[in-house]
Structures are given as C-alpha cells and as structure tokens.
Amino acid sequence: MKSFSSKTSTILLVCLLFRACLDVEGQGCSPSGKIMGKKPPPGQCNKENDSDCCVQGKMYTTYKCSPAISSQTKATLTINSFEKDGDGGGPSECDGKYHSDDLPVVALSTGWYKGGSRCHNNITISANGRSVVAMVVDECDSTMGCDQDHDYQPPCPNNIVDASKAVWKALGIPQDNWGDLDITWSDA
Ligand SMILES: *[C@@H]1O[C@H](CO)[C@@H](O)[C@H](O)[C@H]1NC(C)=O
Ligand SMILES: *[C@@H]1O[C@H](CO)[C@@H](O)[C@H](O)[C@H]1NC(C)=O
Numbered sequence: 760m761k762s763f764s765s766k767t768s769t770i771l772l773v774c775l776l777f778r779a780c781l782d783v784e785g786q787g788c789s790p791s792g793k794i795m796g797k798k799p800p801p802g803q804c805n806k807e808n809d810s811d812c813c814v815q816g817k818m819y820t821t822y823k824c825s826p827a828i829s830s831q832t833k834a835t836l837t838i839n840s841f842e843k844d845g846d847g848g849g850p851s852e853c854d855g856k857y858h859s860d861d862l863p864v865v866a867l868s869t870g871w872y873k874g875g876s877r878c879h880n881n882i883t884i885s886a887n888g889r890s891v892v893a894m895v896v897d898e899c900d901s902t903m904g905c906d907q908d909h910d911y912q913p914p915c916p917n918n919i920v921d922a923s924k925a926v927w928k929a930l931g932i933p934q935d936n937w938g939d940l941d942i943t944w945s946d947a
Contacts, residue, residue: 788824788827791822795817796813805910810846812912813913819904819913821904822916823870825901832945833941835941836886836927836941837919837920838938839866840923841866845857849908851897852896854896858923860925861925863893865882865893867921868915872898872899879895882895882946884942889929889931897921902914
C-alpha cells in the first residue's frame with residue numbers, strides 16, 4: 760500500500776514538473792492546431808538551402824502565438840531568400856515586394872510578426888559575439904503551410920527569425936554553418 764501511494768505521488772510530481780517545464784518553454788504559447796502535409800506537385804518546393812518540404816500525410820503543428828518578448832528574446836535563426844524565384848515563396852508580406860538578399864532583412868514567426876505591426880521596424884539580432892540590425896519585411900507563417908503560397912514548406916515554428924544571407928554574413932557565420940542557429944533578438 761505504501762509503495763503504491765508513493766509511486767502515485769512520484770508520478771504526479773513528475774507530471775507537474777513536466778507541465779511546468781513545458782509552460783516555461785512555450786511561455787504560455789500553446790499550439791493552435793495541426794495541418795496534414797500534402798505532397799508538393801512536381802517542380803514545387805525548392806530544396807535548395809536545406810528548405811524543408813511537406814511530407815504527404817505527416818501532421819504539422821500550427822501556432823498563432825510566439826514566446827513572450829524580452830530584451831533578449833531567444834529564437835532560432837534560419838536562412839531564406841527574399842528574392843524572386845528564391846525559396847521564400849511569394850513576395851514579402853509587408854509590402855508585396857521582393858528584397859535583395861544582400862540587405863539584412865528578416866521574416867518573423869506569426870506571433871512576433873503581430874499582424875504586420877512590426878513591418879519595416881528594425882530588430883537587433885545577436886549571436887557569435889556580434890550583432891546586426893535587420894528590417895522586418897515578412898511573416899514566417901506559423902498558422903499555415905504545405906501550400907503553393909508557402910512553397911509547400913511546413914508551417915513555421917513559433918520562434919523563428921528567418922534571415923537573408925546578409926544577416927548570416929554580418930554575424931560572421933561561415934557559410935558551411937548557415938542553416939539553424941540559436942540567437943537572441945530585440946526591437947532596435
Ligand atoms: C540559396 O541561398 C543563397 C544565399 O542566400 C541564395 O543566393 C540563393 O538564391 C538561395 N537559393 C534559393 C533557391 O533560394
Ligand atoms: C530600419 O533601417 C533601415 C535601414 O537602415 C531604414 O531605412 C529604416 O527607416 C529603419 N526603419 C525604421 C522604422 O526606423
């Protein structure tokens with residue numbers, strides 16, 4: 760009897776701790792839904808630069824929110840082309856235009872993009888002992904994906920700063936390591 764109840768309370772404690780960890784991790788931002796992956800039509804989903812393509816039948820989690828913003832918000836830096844025929848899909852959400860990858864521009868996950876209210880604002884991105892100021896021009900859509908508008912790529916995670924190559928260069932990251940990087944950012 761004693762061993763049963765202590766086992767039960769251990770399980771309860773572990774569950775509580777796990778939940779607490781999840782809450783801190785997501786900072787109160789829970790998934791908003793799931794979408795089912797569709798196979799990209801022939802010639803769609805540009806795999807250059809390690810872009811992810813949706814997999815038929817795979818479920819992808821969607822988010823309408825992003826983790827809370829602080830003076831040093833943690834994020835994952837990814838690489839994107841904002842040029843026509845690049846891997847970013849359509850033109851930028853903020854202005855319906857394409858942008859040169861030689862300029863420091865970024866897309867933010869839906870929650871941080873905040874319905875466009877950060878459009879053309881600048882953010883400071885820090886990593887590798889350096890920092891760079893970049894302009895927000897696009898949304899990295901965490902609510903949708905796996906369609907033509909998103910080049911058949913999965914929905915964006917909710918903690919992404921998706922950056923042009925100019926940002927990666929300015930941070931001094933060797934080209935071989937471009938792809939995924941832990942960074943912090945703040946409004947400039
Ligand atoms: C891949 O990345 C390089 C560097 O940013 C860029 O010049 C090129 O256009 C990208 N390719 C695609 C298909 O986006
Ligand atoms: C962001 O930086 C760019 C380039 O320096 C500048 O042209 C633009 O006005 C800045 N945006 C804001 C909102 O200050």
